[in-house]
Amino acid sequence: MKHLRPRSARVALFFLVALMVASCGLPRSGPRKAEIFSGSVEQEGNAYIVTVDQRVAREASKQPALGFTDGFLSAGVVGSDIIRPGDVLGLTIWENVDDGLLAQAGASATDLTEVQVDGDGFIFVPYAGRMKASGNTPEGLRRVITGKLESQTPDPQVLVRRLAGDGSTVTVVGGVSQQGVFPIERPTRTLSAMLAQAGGVAIPTEVALITLLRGGHRSTVWFEDLFTHPEFDVALRGNDRILVEQDSRAFTVLGATGGQARVEFETQMLSAIEALAQVGGLSTNIADPTGIFIFRDEPENIAQNVLGRNDINGTQRLAYILDLTRPTGVFDARDFSIRDGDTIYVTEAPFVTWNKTISALTGSLQSANALTAATGTQ
Template sequence: MKTVWRLTGCVYVLLGSACSVLPGLHVGKPGSESVSLERRTQPDGSTQYVGQSGGELIGYRVVEVTGQSLAQIRAGTEITLPPLPGMFSAVTAGQGALEYRIGPGDIVLITVWEHPELSAPLGDRTDVQNAGRLVSADGLMFYPYVGEFKAAGMTALELRQFIAQKLSRVINNPQVDARVVGFRSQRVQVSGDVRDPGVVALDDKPKGVMEAIAERGGLTEQASRRRVYLTRGGISYPLDLAGMLSGERTVMNPQLVAGDVVHVPDRSNDLVFVLGEVDKQVQVALQQGKTTLTEALTAAGGLDRLRANDSGVLVFRRPFAEGLLPTIYSLSLDSPLGLLLAGEFVLQPRDVVYVKTTDFAQYNSLINQLLPTISAVFQLDRLVTRR
């Protein structure tokens, strides 16, 4: 009995010391003193734990997810992209043809009715690329009885009128038609996670970001469904690709101009991480629609039946603007209301979902860690007692 009492006391002391070591409101950097955080209750019901370290504001805020606070959470965490400058215009479904201006490298097919010697001097008009006339790198073009002239910058209508006016000196009332059959001068680059990255030629049909991506084969499996970047004049502008794809909100599909670069990133910045007491710890890629907490937990196989604390589900969210604090959202799934709220709580990129452990599971983990030590002490004590 003496041995049993001694062991019981050992377990009691160890368990008591472990339970007394609780996470305190202290933070610190390696090699520096810890900083105490002050608790502040905010008017919106959230709680802030803040302090100063080297003149820098540190800490975090805790928000309990309730039916009343959910609307405020949505409004405060919805990511809105800055509006595009006025130089951008949108591609619309009913938009007509553009007034295309000829440029270097374009191929123009010119027809003079009843004068095949001018329309097809080589006698073959089935191959319009070869039958057409190339605009040189310096924007010049040659045509019989007209000579060499500056074609770059003209529209097809202006080119037709110009050639007709020049030919009127040798042909009575010439009937001239002109059209671009090879669009080569105005191009944009499409890069990133598209199936066939490369160049897209702009023509007389309006082309936006969505049309350019589609022309290069569409998105890959690893492509982001939330963001795309348009670079113009050396400045990169983020665009709401999720809105364009889903149609859930009105989003501009910017019309492209020569020299633009469309870049589709991968989905590495669209991940949500599910950790803690779930069936499997996973990373979930956010798609073009809204991904809720319930969907993320389902992707992780649900809560661990034995170890998960369904009243302790946390979502850690980084600040989206300078000067803001990270936020920890606390949600309880042990009630019907909590389950409904989880189905409405929309996750944001780089969120971390953490399911806490039950007190009983923590107790079992501690016992499992202590058992080898207890067993060794028990065996040693038996040997000493026998002596």
């Protein structure tokens, strides 16, 4: 058998290794841009590939707004001075005699603490009897009690205080400094005032969500919107429940970036540029700035607006592509809002694959030469 000369053997080995590399593939962080395009609807795939421009960024960035329903917004402020069944009252009665009806010897005043308003709205006061308390203000009840007592003791003076009531309390739980059950009183008749009574929110205010539950209804707002939208500072009702929690939205970043991870939102609104910055931006060594993809399942109405079609039915898979090298590319990325569950994928630059191929080939040839030298083959 005729032996190949050393130069011819090396050339043959080079092509053999090249074929092996091409068939086996090279390590990479994910699909190439061309491979993603091959999965488009136009290529009989199941995703629409959409280049982001100003119009697309505007349509794709629409998000459901948080806010209270009409039932919460239309509720008037509770008159905190109105006594209701279940309330607890504190009564103090002064008598203008040394030996009064109620006062102990040597004392001119009598304290009746924690007088419970019963389910029918009545209370009982010694020597004054059973009387209607609910529907009255503390001042109105004071006059009623005074009228009942003045025929039995000269010039009685009565003080009525409305304390915490079982029927007018609100439960505050979650990310506040002090969780608990709080009475609705004059200073705490609205949502923001009650949160302040609970010590304020104990989580970052930028991502704090406030959920108000009333019966079978619930609505959620951003904490900061309580102050930018005064109408959201709604009036409270007895047995309301307030839940304070941190925003749980997140997105995933993959590919040629400074880090690959599931990342939580740090602000209410997050642009594509800000999302990339949270993971260290694009990898300057391998990233392709023309191939930044955002994968998302879009609801029917948004998909129709983005694609400019009215024959779209149901949720659609869309892959938005950002090209930062375009004249408006950075502005488009800045205006494109990331949503909960998005996947951001940055493709590798084409030359990276070439470099990997060359490195694999040269490394393989060096290994082959070393093996040849070790075996003494010429």
